[in-house]
Amino acid sequence: MELRAENMIVTLANTDIVNDISIKVKNKQFVGLIGPNGCGKSTLLKSIYKVIKPKKGNIYLGDLDVLNSEPLSVSRIMGVVGQFNDLSFDFTVEEMVLMGRTPHKKFMERDTEEDYKIVREALNKVSLTGYEDRSYLTLSGGEKQRVILARAIAQQPSFLVMDEPTNHLDIKYQLQILSIVKQMNIGTLAALHDLELAAEYCDYLYVMKQGKLMAQGTPKELLTSKLIREVYDVSCEIYTNPVTGELGIAYMPFS
Numbered sequence: 001m002e003l004r005a006e007n008m009i010v011t012l013a014n015t016d017i018v019n020d021i022s023i024k025v026k027n028k029q030f031v032g033l034i035g036p037n038g039c040g041k042s043t044l045l046k047s048i049y050k051v052i053k054p055k056k057g058n059i060y061l062g063d064l065d066v067l068n069s070e071p072l073s074v075s076r077i078m079g080v081v082g083q084f085n086d087l088s089f090d091f092t093v094e095e096m097v098l099m100g101r102t103p104h105k106k107f108m109e110r111d112t113e114e115d116y117k118i119v120r121e122a123l124n125k126v127s128l129t130g131y132e133d134r135s136y137l138t139l140s141g142g143e144k145q146r147v148i149l150a151r152a153i154a155q156q157p158s159f160l161v162m163d164e165p166t167n168h169l170d171i172k173y174q175l176q177i178l179s180i181v182k183q184m185n186i187g188t189l190a191a192l193h194d195l196e197l198a199a200e201y202c203d204y205l206y207v208m209k210q211g212k213l214m215a216q217g218t219p220k221e222l223l224t225s226k227l228i229r230e231v232y233d234v235s236c237e238i239y240t241n242p243v244t245g246e247l248g249i250a251y252m253p254f255s
């Protein structure tokens with residue numbers, strides 16, 4: 001399913017945090033959103049998953065006019081893995097992942113054996129089998145992150161929005177989570193900080209700086225030392241990793 005966000009302007013506290021940005025994620029494409037802290041990535045994503053109302057713009061997911069649709073209609077096709085996953089109330093891991101089934105149910109409809117099967121499979125995918133009865137609030141940051149991904153998997157969305165999904169995760173789970181998402185083979189838009197991981201997993205990248213879109217392209221054409229200096233104010237050398245063949249970035253320490 002294709003996502004089109006057109007001419008998005010998001011204003012918070014009288015400031016244009018997202019300033020006339022258009023992005024497109026083609027069907028089954030994994031698209032990364034990169035840029036320095038505070039450039040507006042989360043704000044743009046939140047406007048796409050309807051937590052923040054933009055001042056201007058249009059968002060279409062397939063034929064669905066996201067901004068003019070009920071959240072329930074959007075949640076039937078869009079999964080979200082947010083940046084901060086804390087709750088005020090405690091739920092078990094199983095209850096958390098079962099919430100992913102809610103958009104597909106009628107009012108007061110009971111959970112079925114099929115729902116529990118989908119939840120078990122989702123937990124297995126993120127290596128959390130056996131955690132069903134654990135209290136969500138007692139989990140580590142990385143375990144919470146994987147529960148939230150399991151919830152998105154159980155939702156069986158056609159499109160996924162992720163805000164720094166590898167936050168809190170050690171390297172094994174960073175690779176695991178991105179591989180799982182890639183295998184889901186659905187359109188995905190993800191804000192990412194690790195540029196090497198972005199290069200490895202993303203088909204296409206958008207670069208934001210100070211609320212504006214600065215550049216876009218495939219990782220290979222986009223990630224140059226010149227661009228990284230312009231965006232992050234950091235010196236680096238780009239090379240091809242001799243072991244993986246992937247794009248590598250050697251950052252130069254501040255002197």
Ligand SMILES: Nc1ncnc2c1ncn2[C@@H]1O[C@H](COP(=O)(O)OP(=O)(O)OP(=O)(O)O)[C@@H](O)[C@H]1O
Binds near residue numbers: 039040043
């Ligand atoms: N509700 C708000 N009111 C005022 N300013 C806000 C609000 N929410 C976010 N901002 C500001 O908007 C800017 C962009 O924030 P945002 O979280 O979108 O950035 P980001 O690119 O996701 O950053 P990070 O990489 O640090 O997560 C920041 O300067 C932030 O302080």
